[in-house]
Amino acid sequence: MDTKKSHIPRKADYFGHNTEKKPITASSAGYTKHSRHEKSGAVSGDSHIAHSDKKKSGADSSVTSSGHDTKTKSTTSKQNTEKTTTTITTAAASSTALRARRSRIVQNYLVVWLDANIDEKKEHFQKSLVELRKIVVTLDLFTDVDQCIEYLKRIDGQKIFLITSGSLGKKTVPLIHDVAQLDTIFVFCINKDLHKVWAKEWSKVKGVHGTIKSICKRLIKATRLCDHDAIPMSFVPKQIVAEGAAGPDQKNLDQLPATYMYSVIFKDIILEINDDDKKSMKPLVNFCQQQKVSETELKEFKHKYRDRSAVWWYTKPMFLYGMLNRALRTLDMEGMTKLGFFIRSLHRQLEQLHRQQSANFQTALTVYRGQGMSKEDFQNLFNSKGGLLSFNNFLSTSKKQKVATSFVQDALERNPHIVGVMFIMTIDPSKISTSITPFAMIDEHSALPQEQEILFTMHTVFRIDEITQTPSNSRLWEVQLTITDESDPQLSTLTNRIKEEVSGERWYRMGKLMLKVGHFDQAEELYDELLKGASDDSDRAFIHHQLGGIKDSQGKYPEAAKFYEKSLNVYEQILSPNDPKLATMYNDIGLLYHNMGEYSKALEFYEKANKIYVISLPPAHPDLATSYSNIGQVYNNMGEYSKALEYLEKSLKINEISLP
Known part of the structure; x- marks a missing residue:
């Protein structure tokens, strides 16, 4: 029987331990x-x-x-x-x-x-x-x-x-x-x-x-x-879309690509924050200076930012474009949080431009995008026919197919092992919400005007209709896409399920999602950032507990113990002695010491948790069964088998009643 860890309470979310670790490489600057x-x-x-x-x-x-x-x-x-x-x-x-x-x-x-x-x-x-x-x-x-x-x-x-x-x-x-x-x-x-x-x-x-x-x-x-x-994409096969929107089964959501869920939640967070741009500028400039970004460019951006539009800065050949896109690609949480105000401004400007240009979008139109894809990514796209494709970044397209063709031809010439893809996108404005998926013609607002460029906001979602190989070139494929968003009932249900599953306050939601999918390195980076801006002891205690859980999951037990101790010192002061939140914290600390082989300390914290559970929970509650099981297992490790049997039998009796 495995030692179990009960859920840790947070601001409307819980730390979930997932053994799948998917670190994302970080970044560097200077030479x-x-x-x-x-x-x-x-x-x-x-x-x-x-x-x-x-x-x-x-x-x-x-x-x-x-x-x-x-x-x-x-x-x-x-x-x-x-x-x-x-x-x-x-x-x-x-x-x-x-x-x-x-x-x-x-x-x-x-x-x-x-x-x-x-x-x-x-x-x-x-x-x-x-x-x-x-x-x-x-x-x-x-x-x-x-x-x-x-x-x-x-x-x-x-x-x-x-x-x-x-x-x-x-x-x-x-x-x-x-x-x-x-x-x-x-x-x-x-x-x-x-x-x-x-x-x-x-x-x-x-x-x-x-x-x-x-x-x-x-x-x-x-x-x-x-x-x-290198634009980030998420592919969601048709079956997973249908199952994810069909019912409350958690397994259905777990099949969704993590990047797709990240994109949904990140966009939600960014658009609900309303920080002042001037206030947000200083942290971004400081961050850029640490990354050895050109002082000349930084000075221009800092002093002339309000003189130009977000679209103009986005299209200007400078550090901002690359930093934004790389942050979104690698889930660089420090970069994403620092650039949040700019992402929001760019989305808002696209909303405004779309309203101003509404006369041009009365009927459906077709736009094009050509690019190279790795064989692995193309296979994922091919396997998702009938499903969804999300571009998890701002998406540049053209009304002129020749512009897209030049990109895909260059890609094919550069690398003989990639697949060329011509995306042919049908855009019907009547079927989407301009507040969710704004897009606009930006030639008149761009620092580098292109030929009839149309820019879409981040996390623009398309249905994958057809994928066909071109007769003239076996390495070039045409992919027919149709734009969609939460106006589509199926997609709306799926999106709402994701938001309900990853509820909470702003960036804490992102942290919860990272922990859910096992991205502990990224979660640690995010909580480190949140810790810098924590406003009171309660927030700091919460973040310290999250960091403790991350270190615990990574097997870095001494570091985890230090974070747990900082958190516990605060919560024991602000919570009542029998608060169930304290019980879950005691249980997690007990599990930590259990993993470290310090069984007497583990028993001490398991018993503290059990005492609160007995008072606060119904007698047949599953968490109480977990508590008895944990105590039984630590007694088993200590060689006190009669006591181990006593507590394991208590756990079994509750499970026989509470489990289906």
Whole structure:
């Protein structure tokens, strides 16, 4: 019999232990130089680099339906006068530094520069860095091949663009070409003819370049395509949609993709908060400064934010677009909370523009979006025919199919292992609510006007009608979609069920959902953020208890004990001695000590919980049965079998009455 943990009370929600752990990689910023005098750290075994045969194409581009939209949003602000700094990584700190940098990436991609002759003191090199940092935030420098390979192997969740000298590139490319996250390689050498022959043998190598400006020109297009194909999606098969909306069975909801539920709840939270933009600006600026975002761009954003619309800032080539899209893709809770006011403003502006443009939306229209998808994501899409597709980000489309075609063609040319998808979307304004799913033509409001671009709010949902392979290209598929929202009775029922299941106050709802689906790392990040803004002892005690439960679930028992103790110290002061909330807390602390093998302490807290349950609960309540079972099991572990039998029999009697 397993030791059971009863539910912990919270602000309208409960901590649920789920053994499925799905950490999402974090991000980094700045750039770091790695000296060739460092010794390479141990190579991580979870990202194998295979020696490649020549003429190999790129590895499967598994940008997991995440991140960005169709516009060219590369960071091209003026930074010529801006200074940059370099961090030197020592050999002893190598592995730690690699992990730390990954936790600060704020875009979907980073640039790695490998060259034995890197010298950041030289003026021409500083100018090259300035040009590159107009496009990317994260720029890592290496002079040693082994250090570079170790770093490439450790990156997960971001695309890598590699700049390499000709001599080191010829040696290194065969060793790294099949690294999945390595998107594109640029060879940088004055003597271009010396390296053109071998460079043509590798599909990821996009030319030999004699100037950094030539590389930057190609890099802008590459980052644009990376962002475009990385828009986060959720696929919900037809059967799951029907079952989820059919009845109260919890199992039906558990089959829903976690990302779909996140998108529903996050949008709900953002739109119900009404914080002042000016008040919210300072935390965002401070956060961006910590991420090494350009001071020039930050200054412009801070001082001129009210002079422009949210759509204009969203479409401007600067840090904001990439940071927003990456935060939504990776569930970066710190980024999501800091950017919440901007997301809300962008949604509100789309509402306003839609009302102003209502005369243009009297009848159904068709819009297009072309992109590349990994084979895995396309298979998920294909398996969901008749079900739902949610774009969990702001969605850029065009009324002109040729614009969408250019994107999908570029994607197919870039990577022979991806699937090209042309989304053909039917939009009937009469079947959706403009407050839930606003969309608008934004050319007149964009910092980069496109051809008849229509922008949809985040979490726009479509029915997947037809999926057909094009006769002219076996790698290109057309997907017919029809927009829908909560005006659809089935979708409305499903959405309401999600909201009812994940009830609570604002960000606490998101925390509850993360715990429900077993995303403990993300939940910890969120509660850390909530703790910074907690207004009273009760809120702090609640958050400390949540953090204790997370550490408990991660098997970090000493850390869990510290958080539980902080929480309990407050709750014992503010709750009555027989409050059932105290009982559940005692029970959880007892379980913690039980797992640690400290049976006498476990028994102490189990008995405290049991005393309250006996007073406050009906004699046949399931929680009372759990309490007796826990005491019986700890006695069993202590070798006191007669007492163990006594309490286990009490538990059995209650279960025989209360269980169906």
